Amino acid sequence: MAQQYIWLNGKFKKFEEVTVHVFTPTIQYGLGIFEGIRCYQTKKGVAVFRLREHAKRFMDSAKMYKMKLRVSQEELEEGIIETVRKNKIQNGYIRPFAFYDNVVMGFFYPDEQMNVSITAIEYGNYFQNKEKGLRCKVSSWRKASSDVLPPQAKVSGNYIASFLSRLDARDSGYDEAILLSANGLVAEGSGENIFLVEDNKVITPQKSGDFLLGITRDSAIKILESAGVEVEQRGVHREELYKCDELFFTGTAAEVTPVVNVDGRTIGNGKIGPITRMVSERFSKIVSGEDKQFAKWLTYV
Numbered sequence: 001m002a003q004q005y006i007w008l009n010g011k012f013k014k015f016e017e018v019t020v021h022v023f024t025p026t027i028q029y030g031l032g033i034f035e036g037i038r039c040y041q042t043k044k045g046v047a048v049f050r051l052r053e054h055a056k057r058f059m060d061s062a063k064m065y066k067m068k069l070r071v072s073q074e075e076l077e078e079g080i081i082e083t084v085r086k087n088k089i090q091n092g093y094i095r096p097f098a099f100y101d102n103v104v105m106g107f108f109y110p111d112e113q114m115n116v117s118i119t120a121i122e123y124g125n126y127f128q129n130k131e132k133g134l135r136c137k138v139s140s141w142r143k144a145s146s147d148v149l150p151p152q153a154k155v156s157g158n159y160i161a162s163f164l165s166r167l168d169a170r171d172s173g174y175d176e177a178i179l180l181s182a183n184g185l186v187a188e189g190s191g192e193n194i195f196l197v198e199d200n201k202v203i204t205p206q207k208s209g210d211f212l213l214g215i216t217r218d219s220a221i222k223i224l225e226s227a228g229v230e231v232e233q234r235g236v237h238r239e240e241l242y243k244c245d246e247l248f249f250t251g252t253a254a255e256v257t258p259v260v261n262v263d264g265r266t267i268g269n270g271k272i273g274p275i276t277r278m279v280s281e282r283f284s285k286i287v288s289g290e291d292k293q294f295a296k297w298l299t300y301v
């Protein structure tokens with residue numbers, strides 16, 4: 001990390017130069033905004049996956065909390081590209097992060113402008129067991145509904161429930177948690193969206209559900225539809241997880257990750273199923289620049 005450069009409000013700083021005081025509202029109250037974006041090596045050079053959509057979501061997260069940023073969406077997009085270039089990242093994870101640097105002891109209103117930093121690192125699989133499929137646990141922690149915390153906002157404090165559920169899953173011997181919404185329907189993983197396959201049809205929780213509408217979720221739906229696979233978006237009950245033929249997660253970090261066991265029940269035959277494999281392989285082709293149909297999802301640095 002010491003050799004790394006961090007983009008800060010349009011200028012590069014050395015990694016160790018970007019610091020804040022412990023009494024900033026971002027540290028005390030979780031008032032930070034973040035994105036997770038990947039870039040991939042292709043034959044035509046390194047490309048960022050769905051840059052515009054991630055940058056737009058970053059801006060929207062700020063808007064939902066009335067937070068003001070020091071940079072525009074265009075400057076953010078340019079900064080992401082420059083950060084990948086400057087740090088010579090090939091297959092990486094990019095983390096834009098907005099934070100306050102003012103010191104506050106009492107209640108805090110978002111009147112100050114937030115600093116925007118961008119970091120990029122080389123990154124491989126998010127899950128150790130990605131290749132063989134994950135064992136998951138339905139968490140006893142529920143996903144907050146959108147009248148409690150806006151699930152579409154990637155604001156640091158929103159992620160405490162993800163932390164609790166993932167921690168519980170690990171401490172019970174599982175790879176990942178699946179969270180239900182307050183209404184008992186399946187919401188998502190701690191940082192992934194979820195898809196089920198039943199009778200060659202794909203089902204995923206509906207748009208109005210209390211979960212983040214992931215950019216990889218949208219990519220997977222478009223991949224499936226382009227392959228002629230029907231995708232139904234509707235409320236999903238917990239027991240459907242146990243009896244479906246295939247199950248997989250999507251997310252920037254997770255990419256397309258198969259799930260082979262939920263709460264001790266084997267999914268299908270316990271192996272990665274054909275539809276999961278198809279989506280995963282097509283996704284890999286797209287991000288490595290080998291797919292014409294979805295070439296527009298790549299921004300070359």
Ligand SMILES: Cc1ncc(COP(=O)(O)O)c(C=O)c1O
Nearest residue numbers: 191192193212214215216251252
């Ligand atoms: C809670 C949550 N759900 C789902 C996702 C997947 O979203 P995306 O595919 O946009 O990374 C993420 C990751 O950003 C997340 O934090």
